[in-house]
Amino acid sequence: MKRRGFLLGFALAAMSAGASFAQEVTIRYSEWLPPTYFINERVLYPYFEEIEKVTEGRVVVEVSAGPLGPPPRNYQMAMDGIADMTWGVHGFTPGTFPLSEMVELPFHSTDAASNSVAYWRVFKDILEPANMHPGVHTLAVHTQPPGQMFNSVRPIKDPKDFVGLKIRSTNSSVASALENLGATPIGIPVTEMREALEKGIVDGVSLSNDAIYNFRVSEFVKYEMAIPGGLYNASMFLVMNLATWNKISPEDQAAISAISGEALARKMGEVWQAEHDASVPKSIADGIAISVPDGALLDFIHGALDPFEDAWLAKAKAAGIDGAQALEAYRAASVSDKP
DSSP: OEETTSOSSOOOOOOOTTSOOOOOEEEEEOOOSOTTSHHIIIIIHHHHHHHHHHTTTSEEEEEOSSOSSOGGGHHHHHHHTSSSEEEEEGGGSTTSOGGGGGGGSTTOOOOHHHHHHHHHHHIIIIITTTTSSTTEEEEEEEOOSOBEEEESSOOOOSGGGGTTOEEEESSHHHHHHHHHHTOEEEEOOGGGHHHHHHTTSOSEEEEOTTHHHHTTOGGGOOEEEOOTTOSBOOOEEEEEEHHHHHHSOHHHHHHHHHTSHHHHHHHHHHHHHHHHHHHHHHHHHTTOEEEOOOHHHHHHHHHHHTHHHHHHHHHHHHTTSOHHHHHHHHHHHHHHTOO
16 A cells, blocks of 8 residues: 555565556555554555455555545546545435445444444345446445544433434434434534634534544533434445456455455454444543433334334335345344344
8 A cells, every 4th residue: 555645665575577567556545534544544444454455456455645535526536437436325315325325324333343244234135136326346335333423512301302402413314313303403524623623613412432532522412312223324335446347357355355345344343343343432431421311211212213214114115125124134134133
């Protein structure tokens, strides 16, 4: 892997003449997060190095010094060839990937590794054949630990406690969920989230536990409502420009595929879950009060959010797939793969 603007590592030794006639390919990856972000350091950058290793230096990933475009355009940039490879969040472009909203639904997050493996399997069996990812080669899809609601005003003990809270929403699905609960969703880019909390523009955020530390907002929240199975989850992709993928020899494509797909989805989930698990006791030590809704409050939350599943099933039907079958397969694989 190379970084444009500065060097992260050395190229492999030159291959001996006649060792391979496969075309050498440089893949431009659009970097939109800090190099020290934990997914970069522990998953993506090692994966890029592994690509170089398994292809014996014929395929090299070059990481840009900065984003080649705004993060909501990551998928489009890969499709158009502005970047050769991008990692991004489906929910950054509301309505563009309705099938991906399956994993955003509340209540069915188990752990990030199992959910990510299940998602990849359902993607390959059902969602990809329904053209969920047109114009690209998909290296992985995955999820994260469940997202919850954090705020700085009050603990959520009763349905009326949602009313009046201004909460930064992660995507359109979360915005709709917050509205149904009685809160006011505010759409703010993740890069502006800390400032919005500091200035009181929002009272809280919808994030996973690890994210309140990775995006440096933990000091501005006092309460977490930890819904069993999550308020939401997020759907993410790693994709490559199709023309770039086709430049790679079949042998090297096979080598890359062997370290991608389910294996990469699992790694993403394992690393993210470990980050999440380490953040929960840290939150408690930092004085963030974590409450788990039950009884009448949990019944209210289910009443407000359960209809989102029916809404997604309608979207799945419009896309020509059996949504109930996809959801059943996702949930079954999530449970069966749970460590």
